[in-house]
Amino acid sequence: MSLGQELAPHLPFLRRYARALAGEQQAGDAYVKSTLETIVEAPQQFPRDMGVKLGLYRTFQAIWASTSEDGAQDNKEPSSDLREHVTRKRLVAIPSEARQALLLTAMEGFSHADTALLMERDETEISGLVDEALAEIDKQISTRVLIIEDEPIIAMDIETIVEDMGHDVTGIAVTRDEAVALAEKDEPGLILADIQLADNSSGIDAVADILGSTNVPVVFITAFPERLLTGEKLEPAFLITKPFQRDTVRAAISQALFFHQV
Incomplete structure (x- = not known):
């Protein structure tokens, strides 16, 4: 080889x-x-x-x-x-x-x-x-976080991690339409988004819709990271692989917020 x-x-x-x-x-x-x-x-x-x-x-x-x-x-x-x-x-x-x-x-x-x-x-x-x-990380300014995740247990885990970091959760969306509606109702300072959602809609599309009217950092969560790490097209900067560890989520959130504040 x-x-x-x-x-x-x-x-x-x-x-x-x-x-x-x-x-x-x-x-x-x-x-x-x-x-x-x-x-x-x-x-x-x-x-x-x-x-x-x-x-x-x-x-x-x-x-x-x-x-x-x-x-x-x-x-x-x-x-x-x-x-x-x-x-x-x-x-x-x-x-x-x-x-x-x-x-x-x-x-x-x-x-x-x-x-x-x-x-x-x-x-x-x-x-x-x-x-x-x-x-x-503990010293970072708190923000408001929108979670886009259709698996309840995973969503709860993420919510706990986010709140333990001192951030507030604006809501948890399980579909593209829900995510857009929640973002319009209460603009987040950070988005954590799964790729595949409950109604077969896309977390990527949901984020694209939201970013059309606001500029916030995004961390994507997926069980198939290789699909978004090809280097051949427009792809996420911050990506968490399922299943994830608590420190992985903390590190990704911290890094995304770090650069958004630069």
């Missing part, structure tokens, strides 16, 4: 991490593209000794860490896509190492030991960074 074939299953999830880290699809996907270009240019330098997935994320982390605000990546000219997006205003507020550590552990499921390897830190430092990120 070629290196490209070994990397392929991990690319959708690297896109998820990159988008959450950069705050948008285009910038995140540009970093992933630059990562792949780096691997293609020097495959012999790919760190196979740590495994394909870790090696892929380690290559990405090196590019992320070495890219400055003006697009300079060490002494190497970055790709045109990366050069274009790294200079955007929102990337001036690049998330701290604490947020990187939280996303790698809570969203991507890496152990503290693996995260330490990826970030070139020791495990004790990673634990401290994660604690720092969680403390930042």
Whole structure:
């Protein structure tokens, strides 16, 4: 099996991490593209000794860490896509190492030991960074959250997490029409949306309808994340995979609000 074939299953999830880290699809996907270009240019330098997935994320982390605000990546000219997006205003507020550590552990499921390897830190430092990120979440300004989810138990779990974070829930919608009606009645500051809804309507369509009249951050929830992480079309920046862990939801909400406030 070629290196490209070994990397392929991990690319959708690297896109998820990159988008959450950069705050948008285009910038995140540009970093992933630059990562792949780096691997293609020097495959012999790919760190196979740590495994394909870790090696892929380690290559990405090196590019992320070495890219400055003006697009300079060490002494190497970055790709045109990366050069274009790294200079955007929102990337001036690049998330701290604490947020990187939280996303790698809570969203991507890496152990503290693996995260330490990826970030070139020791495990004790990673634990401290994660604690720092969680403390930042507790300090975030509260907002009003609309939940679009047709499975009652999951909706209740999300509602509990959201309220425990200090946010208010404006309502829970199970269909596209309900979601639009609730948003019109009480404008949310954040939307958490499932993809497939009760009447076979789409959470994506519901969000598109709502965003036609307001601008709020959105976190999508799906059991099939690969379908929205292709890099081939307009796709979400923030995505949670079902089944999810509490810290995964917290990390995604925090990151979405972080960039909306930039």
